[in-house]
Amino acid sequence: GKNLSGRSFLKLLDFEPQDVRYLLDLSKDFKRLKRAGTPHRYLEGKNIVLLFEKTSTRTRCSFEVAGRDLGMGVTYLDPGSSQMGKKESIADTAGVLGRMYDGIEYRGYSQELVEELAKYAKVPVWNGLTDEFHPTQMIADLLTMEEHFGYLKGLNFVFMGDARNNVANSLMVACAMAGVNFTACAPQELFPKADLVAQARAIAERQGSTVTLESDVKKATAGAHVLYTDIWVSMGEPDEIWASRIKLLQPYQVNRSVMENADKQAIFMHCLPSFHDRKTLIGEQIYEKFGLAEMEVTDEVFQSDRSVVFEEAENRMHTIKAIMYATLK
Ligand code: CP
Ligand code: NVA
Numbered sequence: 329g330k331n332l333s334g335r336s337f338l339k340l341l342d343f344e345p346q347d348v349r350y351l352l353d354l355s356k357d358f359k360r361l362k363r364a365g366t367p368h369r370y371l372e373g374k375n376i377v378l379l380f381e382k383t384s385t386r387t388r389c390s391f392e393v394a395g396r397d398l399g400m401g402v403t404y405l406d407p408g409s410s411q412m413g414k415k416e417s418i419a420d421t422a423g424v425l426g427r428m429y430d431g432i433e434y435r436g437y438s439q440e441l442v443e444e445l446a447k448y449a450k451v452p453v454w455n456g457l458t459d460e461f462h463p464t465q466m467i468a469d470l471l472t473m474e475e476h477f478g479y480l481k482g483l484n485f486v487f488m489g490d491a492r493n494n495v496a497n498s499l500m501v502a503c504a505m506a507g508v509n510f511t512a513c514a515p516q517e518l519f520p521k522a523d524l525v526a527q528a529r530a531i532a533e534r535q536g537s538t539v540t541l542e543s544d545v546k547k548a549t550a551g552a553h554v555l556y557t558d559i560w561v562s563m564g565e566p567d568e569i570w571a572s573r574i575k576l577l578q579p580y581q582v583n584r585s586v587m588e589n590a591d592k593q594a595i596f597m598h599c600l601p602s603f604h605d606r607k608t609l610i611g612e613q614i615y616e617k618f619g620l621a622e623m624e625v626t627d628e629v630f631q632s633d634r635s636v637v638f639e640e641a642e643n644r645m646h647t648i649k650a651i652m653y654a655t656l657k
Contacts, residue, residue: 332654332655338463345535348467348506355467355468355647374399374401375429379412380436382407387435390648392404398653432454439461462494469502481535488513490518490573491520495558500512503537510539555590560624583628597636598635
């Protein structure tokens with residue numbers, strides 16, 4: 329169904345492939361309006377609040393700009409500056425915010441928390457990333473792929489790296505819904521969990537696509553149209569995990585030889601932020617500690633003309649606008 333009004337956006341598994349299709353089309357409309365400079369204050373008078381228990385650049389800015397473009401008032405609460413979770417339960421926080429705001433964005437740790445927030449808020453809640461899923465990122469990623477290739481069904485998509493993190497989990501479901509062939513290219517220890525794989529496979533089957541787990545890089549990336557990776561250690565994971573992740577994931581770096589093994593037209597994608605160069609505080613620390621030249625993607629691939637990462641980042645804003653409009657209108 330296309331009527332998403334009043335719904336929360338917590339994980340893709342709550343939706344149908346035609347809902348995703350609708351959000352992609354709506355995103356294209358909003359992107360056109362923005363590019364043309366045409367005002368679209370369709371939600372004038374509404375207010376939203378953005379709750380972040382982890383840091384963010386893209387997601388926060390996308391919600392802020394999209395909210396203002398739609399005519400809404402926007403409140404941002406950073407990690408640590410509200411009572412939530414410390415002096416006040418999630419249920420009480422939700423009960424209060426739901427009376428003041430028309431919609432709530434939440435980025436935090438467990439998926440259960442965002443589900444609980446939605447249960448008590450009685451207004452739409454949008455999941456801006458949990459340990460398990462990152463659903464708003466998915467609409468942007470599918471849009472970026474469709475804009476680039478002109479179609480989605482039948483594309484070969486390969487995720488390399490920590491294939492059981494939030495982004496990989498969500499990509500597996502998103503690709504299945506869009507009829508894109510999904511391969512998790514990772515060591516066995518970091519394959520996505522079996523129950524989620526089974527759910528994604530059931531969806532993919534109906535869309536005529538496949539879900540594959542493959543540890544052999546050559547096999548996994550042959551004929552790939554999209555090479556996607558993410559940071560090797562996610563927010564909320566302990567720093568001590570870097571050593572073992574580096575050991576496990578070094579063979580799964582996206583580099584020149586991976587790109588050469590893929591389809592000639594293959595693109596590189598990354599949700600960002602990325603450690604493709606060391607000019608960050610944490611990047612520098614990791615490089616120094618482990619003596620690594622490069623991590624999940626080489627700077628060469630990141631900067632190449634196959635890389636669509638900044639278009640992908642821009643698309644976060646257009647697609648978050650579509651998600652808010654569809655659920656608040
Ligand atoms: N891709 C993404 O969600 O980035 P931020 O952590 O900057 O929001
Ligand atoms: N997997 C990453 C994604 C950041 C957008 C993390 O959770 O830190």
